[in-house]
Amino acid sequence: MSNASDRLIEAGTPAFRRATLALFAAGFSTFAVLYGVQPLLPVFADQFSVSPAESSLALSLPCATLAIALLIVSPLSEVFGRKPVMTTSLFASALLTIGAVLMPDWHGFLALRALTGLAASGLPAVAMAYLSEEMHGRAIGLSMGLLIGGNALGGMVGRLLAGVIADHASWRWGLGTIGVLALLAAVAFQFGLPASQRFQAHRMRWREVPGTFTHHFRDAGLPWLFLAPFLLMGGFVCVYNYIGFRLLDPPYSLSQTAIGLIFIVYLAGTASSTVTGHVAGMLGRRKVLWLAILLGLGGIALTMAENLILIILGIVIVTVSFFGAHSVASSWVGRRASSDRAQASAIYLCMYYLGSSLLGTAGGWFFLHYGWGGVAGFFASLYVAALLVALRLTRLPPLPLS
Structure with a gap:
């Protein structure tokens, strides 16, 4: 009879390919659904006569409902199973x-967007827990990087399609196309993901649920790892929320299609999450995380230039920085949490999406009052704080490979 370690999924095996492809598709779907509206924020502001900060609610509301629901849904996976x-x-x-896309008014549209975030909450934390349980220690960095790479590709394709189709047809056709692609990804996931081998569903004692979350805050490293995504995602989403407003105006006066094409730089995020995750698995997460964050500060400085090429280069660097840092921090949570991994992942992602929601909308205030310089300054303050967190984490002793 084989023991539990024999059933861990190793990199390069057929089971590894099935699992990572299925979760890549799932990450693609979730990020396309959530972030496909981002290049449309100027369109919403114009068509529904709302401010930039109000238009950002199309993204901030589903992120907020997703963040809160993560804390409820992750324990449900202990009862009903991960898949x-x-x-x-x-x-x-x-x-x-x-x-x-069928809702005629702004408030009805926002209501369904909020429900979309609620529904999407079932994937992120549970996917991280699945990988932490099923993957060998040598494979988890690469598999988590591929999952986040799917997030990056979904974010890119969703934004690109929505922007281009909105320019040539309407935003409703653009967002509807994303919905159909997400439906196809769900079918691929259902038939592709291997069933859990190292997890058994069990009855949840709901009185004990709070304790499965709170004990993670007694760990020396996990509270800092929970703070990092709040700061990193908050700054990152501000860049993408408001860069469209800047580039639609003179002296750039770009079209909606051209702004949509800028999101091709998400390919850099796909590559950086996979490569950084793999490198962190070999060299240690403590040595990689702070360097990835420092790179983002250099990128935001470039976006302050007037030259369009330098602005785009800065966005590329910010994207590489964010997805690299996120890949390292998220896999670190899965490795450091020795029990209740779904709950640890849920806390991490709750902070991640709260950063997107709260700080992403707050960036609109800085843009309204101080223009792009205000957004860049806000980003820099968040990333400096994240850098201090990463440097604090370097004091942690490395975990053994398992």
Whole structure:
């Protein structure tokens, strides 16, 4: 009879390819559904007569509902299983996205966007827990990087399609296309992901649920790892929320299609998350995280230039920095949490999406009052704080490979 370690998925095996491809598709779907609206924020501001900060609610609201729901949904995966919860999440968020394009008024549209975030919550934390349980220690960095790479590609394709189609047809056609693609990704996930081998569903004693979350805050490193995504994602989403407003105005006066094409730089995020995750697995996360964050500060400085090429280069560097740092920090959480990994992942991602929601909307205030310089300064303050967190984490002793 084989022991549990024999059933761990090793890199390069057929099971590894099936699992990572299925989760790549799931990450693609979730990020396309959530962030496909981002290049459309100027369109929403114009068509619904709302401010830039109000238009950002199309993104901030689903991120907020997702963040809160993560803390509820992750314990449900202990009862119903990892794969069923993730599959239900993918199908529901795809169908709600299709429904949102049919809403005629702003408030109805926002209501369905909020429900979309609620539905999407079933995938992120549970996916991280699945990888932490099923992957060998030597494979988890690469597999987590590929999952986040799917996030990056979904964010890129969703934004690109929405921007281009909005320019040539309407934003409703653009967002509807994303919903259909998300539905196809859900089908691929259902048939592709291997069933859990090292997890068994069990009855949840709901009185004990708070304790499965709070004990993580007694760890020496996890509270700092939970703070990092709040700061990193908050700064990152501000860049993408408001760069469109800047580039639509003179002296650039770019079209919606051209702004959509800028999101091709998300390919850099796909590559950086995979490469950085793999490098961190070999060299140690303590040595890589702070360097990835420092890179982002250099990128935001470039966006202050007037030259369009330098602005785009700065966005590329910010994107590489964010996805690299996120890959390292998220896999670190999965390795450091010795129990209740779904809950640890849920806390991490709750902070991640709260950063997107709260700080992403706050960036609109800085843009309204101080223009792009205000957004860049806000980003820099968040990343300096994240850098201090990363340097604090370098004091932690390395975990053994398992």
